[in-house]
Amino acid sequence: MNYYHIWCNLKDSRKDLDFCSAISEYLGHLKANGHIVQYSLSRRKFGFGPPSLGEFHVVIEMNDLAQLDAAFGVVARRTGEIESLHRAVYSAVTDFTSALYRDFPDPQRGNL
Secondary structure (H helix, E strand, O other): OEEEEEEEEEOOHHHHHHHHHHHHHHHHHHHHOOOOOEEEEEEOOOOOOOHHHOOEEEEEEEOOHHHHHHHHHHHHOOOHHHHHHHHHHHOOEEEEEEEEEEOOOOHHHOOO
16 A cells, blocks of 8 residues: 655635545545545644644555556646646645655565
8 A cells, every 4th residue: 555645734724624625525536536545634633743744634545656646647637627626625735745655564575
């Protein structure tokens, strides 16, 4: 499994529930169409955590890098419904940071 992590802050923290809804609609659409396996949204609790990572944390799960690349290909078209759903998310955020992780040890490793 591959995990695309996103950390961010909101431009307007009063719109936190709007952001939650936008994430659900956008990533739910990608999931329903088989572009991702799963996603989660979490929020820093009690201000604990490094400020550089932002208040919100999104984790998007994919089977492999081919699925991630295909999902990026769909979103990169910047047209139609997916663009509208994506815009509702990216227009709300600031201080974007991301990372890509994998299960470890992964099956490609061989002799475990």
